[in-house]
Amino acid sequence: MHARTHITAVTNQKGGVGKTATALNVAGALAEAGQNVLLIDLDPQGHLTDGLGIEQAPAGENTANLYRALVGEFTGSLADLIAPHSAPAGRLDLVPNTIEMFMAVRELDKQRAREQRLARLLSPVRGVYDHVLIDAPPSLDILTDNALAAADGVLIPVQAEDSSLKALRLLLPQIASVDADLRDKPLQLHGLIVSLLRRPATKLAESVIAEFEQLEGLPILGTVPLGVIVGEAWRSGRTVVDYAPDSEHAQAYRTIAKVLTEAGR
Numbered sequence: 734m735h736a737r738t739h740i741t742a743v744t745n746q747k748g749g750v751g752k753t754a755t756a757l758n759v760a761g762a763l764a765e766a767g768q769n770v771l772l773i774d775l776d777p778q779g780h781l782t783d784g785l786g787i788e789q790a791p792a793g794e795n796t797a798n799l800y801r802a803l804v805g806e807f808t809g810s811l812a813d814l815i816a817p818h819s820a821p822a823g824r825l826d827l828v829p830n831t832i833e834m835f836m837a838v839r840e841l842d843k844q845r846a847r848e849q850r851l852a853r854l855l856s857p858v859r860g861v862y863d864h865v866l867i868d869a870p871p872s873l874d875i876l877t878d879n880a881l882a883a884a885d886g887v888l889i890p891v892q893a894e895d896s897s898l899k900a901l902r903l904l905l906p907q908i909a910s911v912d913a914d915l916r917d918k919p920l921q922l923h924g925l926i927v928s929l930l931r932r933p934a935t936k937l938a939e940s941v942i943a944e945f946e947q948l949e950g951l952p953i954l955g956t957v958p959l960g961v962i963v964g965e966a967w968r969s970g971r972t973v974v975d976y977a978p979d980s981e982h983a984q985a986y987r988t989i990a991k992v993l994t995e996a997g998r
């Protein structure tokens with residue numbers, strides 16, 4: 734039994750900025766450090782499920798899957814939605830995607846308390862897992878609102894490009910509005926993760942990073958360089974710390990994991 738469970742949403746409505754890689758590999762680093770971690774694949778694309786080499790949950794009426802649970806059709810135990818994944822030290826479990834998640838936005842939009850579905854669903858994990866990481870979709874939709882309402886804190890992967898600065902100008906007000914309307918306590922903004930950084934960094938990338946550094950209350954927690962290891966690990970259904978433990982990528986994810994471990998204390 735763990736005293737505290739820290740739930741983290743990994744969000745950015747901008748696509749392809751490293752959300753799923755961050756969720757997967759920070760979770761791997763937490764598990765390596767002996768923590769029990771539950772990942773939630775909230776993105777209908779199902780990339781997180783693929784990245785762990787886990788099959789999608791079955792579809793159809795009366796099945797236990799994340800979609801049916803979010804829309805209130807499956808009311809059984811959360812444990813029935815969880816697929817285990819082996820990790821060297823701690824636990825690394827997953828609530829996988831199902832093809833039906835493509836209907837979630839449309840269906841949830843019709844429902845009451847639509848932003849609180851994931852928070853309610855996750856209430857039994859408090860005290861069971863040390864960490865829960867939610868991989869959000871690349872949109873500011875009802876699924877992202879659910880992630881922001883369910884979490885204690887948020888990690889924001891970004892790329893060192895102007896489009897990421899622009900994306901933050903939309904995302905930060907969205908987080909503030911969820912704080913104002915849906916939460917008792919404001920979300921903890923853990924910080925940014927500069928992902929997929931090409932090296933050597935261009936002048937443009939350096940100037941964007943300098944602008945990130947000016948953002949108050951949003952520290953840069955780590956930089957993950959562009960590297961084939963991330964894709965190779967993903968394709969083999971393993972996390973980077975497991976696949977390439979001595980790589981600088983593994984080290985970067987461990988550094989970010991430590992921030993979450995501190996936040997969870």
Ligand SMILES: Nc1ncnc2c1ncn2[C@@H]1O[C@H](COP(=O)(O)OP(=O)(O)OP(=O)(O)O)[C@@H](O)[C@H]1O
Pocket residue numbers: 747748749750751752753754755776778780869870871928929930957958959960961963964967
């Ligand atoms: N540091 C890295 N080096 C090389 N490839 C990476 C790195 N991080 C992520 N990738 C790859 O880049 C692609 C985009 O990353 P990822 O899927 O994590 O982004 P995302 O923000 O989750 O995307 P989406 O918005 O589609 O959900 C993926 O194919 C992933 O394997």
Ligand SMILES: [Mg+2]
Pocket residue numbers: 752753754776780868869
């Ligand atoms: Mg993704």
